[in-house]
Amino acid sequence: MSVKAKKHLGQHFLTDESIAENIANSLSLEGYNDVLEIGPGMGVLTKYLLKKNITTHVIEIDTESVDYLKANYLHLADRIIEKDFLKYDLSLVFQQKPFAIIGNFPYNISSQILFKTLELRHQIPEFSGMFQKEVAMRICSKEGSKVYGILSVLTQAFYDAEYLFTVPPSVFNPPPKVDSGVLLLKRKTNYNLPCDEALFFKVVKTAFQQRRKTLRNSLKTFNLSDNLKANVIFDKRPEQLAVLEFIRLTQEIENQ
């Protein structure tokens, strides 16, 4: 018996064992003793995590998948959280302990999964996940690239992002319409920004909302002083700014 794929839950089950194993092997297992897999489905990735010297927890919203996991992975039974990852309070399971995140994610909520990870970055030293290829490339892209945007800057402010490999639609059941990409995030040694973090998020989001405009125009709402506006950095468009420059810019706005 297997789980029938449900479209509204973004279910595309991976059928290639070696790819599942490669994803599981991408974690370094350093700096934490627990890993949380989001959306295990029928456990193709989970079974490789269970072989490792680490405690595996899974969070799955689909009752049918949860029943399947309980029946087929007896040792996992009391570490299955039958909840929506986006809504669940993970401190109920991990308290303040560090844990890694891994998964072949439901693509409809993959950006939200990333944003929740960024919020919980103090507890998440490592993150390995499969996204739509385009989203994975965007997250890892650098300034100057056409796809460099909010996801790239906010992620790379706290994590080193590495694009690992591309996965074709043919290895899923049912096959998705697009290629997939696996990426690895490793938290930076210093993941506290030397500026007001809330202001940093706001500056980045506001700048990219009008990505074709210069910062002088797009950041008007921050009431920039004439002195600050004279700085040549404001001639630039957001996609030209490296993460560090966004941090410096935030510091300048803070101190003006």
Ligand code: SAH
């Ligand atoms: N990892 C499995 C399944 C991938 S499909 C594999 O590779 O084969 C995505 C999985 O995420 C599905 O099992 C789906 O039920 C689950 N899912 C979807 N939304 C979720 C949410 N909000 N919280 C937790 N799991 C979710």
